[in-house]
Amino acid sequence: MTLxxxxxxxxxxxxxxxxxxxxxxxxxxxxxxxxxxxxxxVKTALALRKEKVDLVVVQWWNPFFGLAFGTxxxxxxxxxxxxxxxxxxxxxxxxSTLLDRILSRYAFLRSKYFxxxxxxxxxxxxxxxxxxxxxxxxxxxxxxxxxxxxxxKIQARIELGIAAETRVLLFFGxxxxxxxxxxxxxxxxxxxxxxxxxxxxxxxxxxxKAEYLSLIKELGLEKHIIVRDxxxxxxxxxxxxxxxxxxxxxxxxxxxxxxxQIAFGLNKPVITTNVGGLPEVxxxxxxxxxxxxxxxxxxxEAILRFYQGDYEAQFSAxxxxxxxxxxxxxxxxxxxxxxxDRQS
Numbered sequence: 001m002t003l004x005x006x007x008x009x010x011x012x013x014x015x016x017x018x019x020x021x022x023x024x025x026x027x028x029x030x031x032x033x034x035x036x037x038x039x040x041x042v043k044t045a046l047a048l049r050k051e052k053v054d055l056v057v058v059q060w061w062n063p064f065f066g067l068a069f070g071t072x073x074x075x076x077x078x079x080x081x082x083x084x085x086x087x088x089x090x091x092x093x094x095x096s097t098l099l100d101r102i103l104s105r106y107a108f109l110r111s112k113y114f115x116x117x118x119x120x121x122x123x124x125x126x127x128x129x130x131x132x133x134x135x136x137x138x139x140x141x142x143x144x145x146x147x148x149x150x151x152x153k154i155q156a157r158i159e160l161g162i163a164a165e166t167r168v169l170l171f172f173g174x175x176x177x178x179x180x181x182x183x184x185x186x187x188x189x190x191x192x193x194x195x196x197x198x199x200x201x202x203x204x205x206x207x208x209k210a211e212y213l214s215l216i217k218e219l220g221l222e223k224h225i226i227v228r229d230x231x232x233x234x235x236x237x238x239x240x241x242x243x244x245x246x247x248x249x250x251x252x253x254x255x256x257x258x259x260x261q262i263a264f265g266l267n268k269p270v271i272t273t274n275v276g277g278l279p280e281v282x283x284x285x286x287x288x289x290x291x292x293x294x295x296x297x298x299x300x301e302a303i304l305r306f307y308q309g310d311y312e313a314q315f316s317a318x319x320x321x322x323x324x325x326x327x328x329x330x331x332x333x334x335x336x337x338x339x340x341d342r343q344s
Contacts, residue, residue: 001044004031035068045075048082055339056082058111061089063096066103077110084111085338089139091116091124094178094253104128113338115331117256118277124255133341135334138281139256141265141326145237156243160200162226167197167307170244170268172232173259175205175212180250180273180293182215187250187299189219195307199248202228202240241266245312248303252293254278264326269315271302281326286318 032047034040048056056076058069073084086108092100108114108129116122117139125132154164162168175181181201188199199221205212209229216225232240241247247263247270254276261281263270270288272278284290289306291298306312 001033001047002029002031003033003035004040005034005036008036033068033072035065038071041068041071042075045072045079048072048076049080052080053082055085055113055335057085057087057335059089060086060091060107062093063100063103063107066107070103070107070109073107074110083113083338083341085113085115085335086111087115087335088121088125089117089258090255091121091128094176101128108132113341115334118280120276121255133338135337137330137334138277138326139258139261140328140331141323142258142262145234145241145262145265151239151242153242156239159239160226160243162198162243167195168244169197169199169303170240170247171199171201171203171249172240172247172262173203175201175203175209176207178251178253180252181212183252183294183296184248184250184299185212185215185219185221185225186296187303188221188224190296190300191303192221192224194304197224197303197307199225200228200240200244201225202230202232204231205229237262238266241268244268246271246288246303246306248299249273249278250293250299251275251278256281261326264319264322267316267319269306269312269319271299271306283318283322287315287322 030047032040032044056073058073060069076082077084092104105128112133114125114129114132114134116125116134116136119136122134122136125134151159157164157166157168171181171184173179184199191197209227213227216222216227241263247259247268249257249259249270249272251257251273252275254273256277257272260270260272260278264281264287270282272282272288272290273293274290275293279290282288282290289302291302
């Protein structure tokens with residue numbers, strides 16, 4: 001069962017809620033759940049009961065869906081013997097409120113099993129549901145974007161209008177306050193004093209883009225920062241990652257990041273911050289560099305060290321060697337382990 005509507009248009013800060021990629025993630029599904037229509041929640045619970053499934057896996061990323069998902073699974077546990085597993089991408093949002101905790105507690109009320117992707121999310125979950133059965137594994141690698149479309153680095157740069165010999169850094173994903181983009185922009189002012197490079201900022205802005213453009217202009221970085229305010233279709237993801245030497249995630253807070261696993265899936269090193277579960281997956285000095293959050297100076301030093309030490313090939317080789325640690329088999333095995341649990 002999937003969502004027929006995620007958010008009411010008034011509550012959605014982006015440009016589109018729909019994926020118009022030519023190469024989508026094609027799986028059989030039934031778009032039945034309307035996040036704000038309780039009738040569909042009851043219908044979904046009854047449809048799942050009819051299927052007589054042993055385990056229902058619920059994708060969880062935002063407490064906004066707490067009423068909908070909570071009602072579905074709470075009803076289902078009353079009318080069937082199905083086990084419920086929440087696969088948590090973020091247990092709580094980065095800017096959480098008391099209402100978020102209330103909605104999450106309701107959603108998790110009658111559920112027992114949970115998958116998380118970081119120690120921080122495990123702590124958040126157990127603070128909400130101390131008796132939960134929790135399995136943790138790192139977020140699996142997202143290598144599939146390279147299957148949709150493959151690019152050589154020079155080819156990707158030419159297609160993006162960037163000179164082949166240019167050093168390219170990539171910031172990718174939704175732009176929100178916790179992503180720390182302003183610190184990366186400030187770091188670039190120092191970086192370009194020593195090396196010529198370009199920062200690609202690619203993703204929809206969920207806050208004022210004007211403030212970032214103003215900062216770029218104030219620091220005289222117009223020739224060094226390219227902003228692409230857009231939702232990126234699946235087949236174009238590898239274009240941006242392939243063009244880059246390194247991916248930079250200057251996050252202020254985090255639990256885990258799918259962006260890291262896209263980068264690793266395409267063998268790209270990552271420079272990130274020591275927050276949440278990020279240092280659990282990015283090995284400092286082996287697959288990238290980890291610096292303190294909210295520190296433009298440390299970000300700049302890491303970027304300069306990356307280029308001056310010529311680390312790209314070394315880090316990429318280590319990422320390939322570590323690939324098995326980010327296998328989907330681990331996540332599947334953790335989910336399957338719940339089926340064998342005979343506890344009530």
